[in-house]
Amino acid sequence: MAVFTAVGLGDLTQWIKQFPLGNAQALKGIASGIENSNFFLTTERGEYVLTIFENLGFDQLPFYLNLMRHLAVRGIPVPAPVANDQGELVVPLQGKPAAIVSKLEGRSQMDPQPAHCAAVGAMLARMHVAGRDFPMQQPNLRGIDWWNGTTPAVLPCLDDANAHLLRAEMHFQGAFHGCAPYAALPRGPVHADLFRNNVMFVGEQLTGFFDFYFAGCDTWLFDVAVTVNDWCIDLATGEIDVARARAMLDAYHAERPFTADEHASWQPMLRAAALRFWLSRLYDFHQPREAEMLTPHDPTHFERILRERIATPAPELFHE
Template identity: 40%
Template sequence: MSVYTEVGRDQLIAFLADYAVGELVHYQGISDGIENTNYFVTTDKGEFVLTLFEHHDFGELAYFLDVMTFFFEHGIPSAHPAADRQGRYLKKLCGRPAALVMRLDGRGVANVASLAQCEAIGDILGQMHIAGQQFQSRRHSQRGPEWRQETAQRLLPMMEADQAALLKNELAFQKGYADLDLPWGVTHSDLFRDNALFDGEELRGIIDFYYACDEYLLYDLAVAVNDWCVDESGTLALRHYQALMSGYLQHRQLTDAEQANWNLVLRAAALRFWLSRLQDKLFPREGEITQIKNPDAFLKILQQHRHQPFSVDELQ
């Protein structure tokens, strides 16, 4: 969530006229995140998040909005898109597909999560994986093993020798990722601390479903563990991990194959975000407000999983 496309006040007023959301009072760009242009929008009838999509077309975006609506309708506290007067969730603004989404209460977790917050994330992710079994639409992951391989080849010539050697070794280790026999379905695939809104210890909502796709459910869990359950050195925080897993396992037990491949999937999730952050650092995009996150954070997490390959049983 950054600002790459500037929206003028008159442009926004004209855009909002197609919605029954009241008159514009105030709006401001959001600096968190890195992919799309986002604004907080306040009207005299409520608060919203306006997203202009920088990389997706209208056909792709229908899937993401369907995912958000599905989870909202299945009791998951998640942002719900607002429909215009013709019942459409998507419109065009400043030459970009755009959606207006209800703004949820609460704030993302800026620093280390509490044990209660970790348990709440595990609990809601377990609920999402059970409910998601009924979701019918399909979308291939855009940041899966093919993307990781292609992105690595683009970055390798620009990397220092030791990191390049590590990357090549890791790609070889993960070569069989796509052929694992693991439960799969619709996943959030980006459930970081800034995509979960809390009021104290109470989870108020899940946001930013724009990486949602069909993936291994274990991958979705690994993405969460890699962000919610590590300290600044990239070391797994055991009590936080246990809290998150306790919440998750109330709803879904891991299969034998998932337990056997836990380290591999943790490493795949860490590699995905190391590569994407490294790509953003080496090939930055211009924007009015942009945020480039430190790729070294996920390099440390990947190294921790490589050097200390815990199994699920050892961590519980």
């Protein structure tokens, strides 16, 4: 969430009239994130988030917004998209696709404790179950096909040690993604980016998941691995915090029990989740885009996590 496309309050005077929100009263850019232009929007009807999509097209966005609506109807606390007077969730603004969603209460918990991790694990499992009957299909656009296409673009930018690590891990993940346990993993819609800054809390009460614009259909275990690799680690070293990881995994397992194939795939999936974000940060760092308030994330953070996942087994999904 950065600001690539500048928008002022005056730009919304006529545009906002197609929504049942009254007049726009205030607009403030959101600095965090790196994919879209995001703003806090205040209208006569309340507080919302306006997003202008910089990379996703009109044909892709219905998946994300309809998934959010599907989950919200089933009791998962996610931002609810607001339709215009034609029933459309995606409309043009400044020549680009845009959408308005409800604003969640609370704030991100950047120093999570086991209780926060348990709440995230339980809600993630409920989200996966709630999404099982979502009828639309879209692959994870940052899955292994994207890794294969992105690796040649970043390899020339790496030193010998990191180039070797990337080549070796891509080889390992190619074999893992082709194995029988991987093929048998339960699948459905996943958030795929459930970092600390994409969850809201009031105290220890989880009030919502947001920023679904990396969502797609993938293995549920990948979603769990992405989440553990952010919520349950020491940020300085990338090492797993066992108490937080155990709290998250046990809470998830209580809502949707992990399968034997998921248990067998857990360690390589944690590596896959680390690789995905190392690659994307390498690409953003070495192929930067201009944007107001944009600072690319440091790729070495996920390099450390990947090396740690290779060197040290993480706590298992459940106790056999």
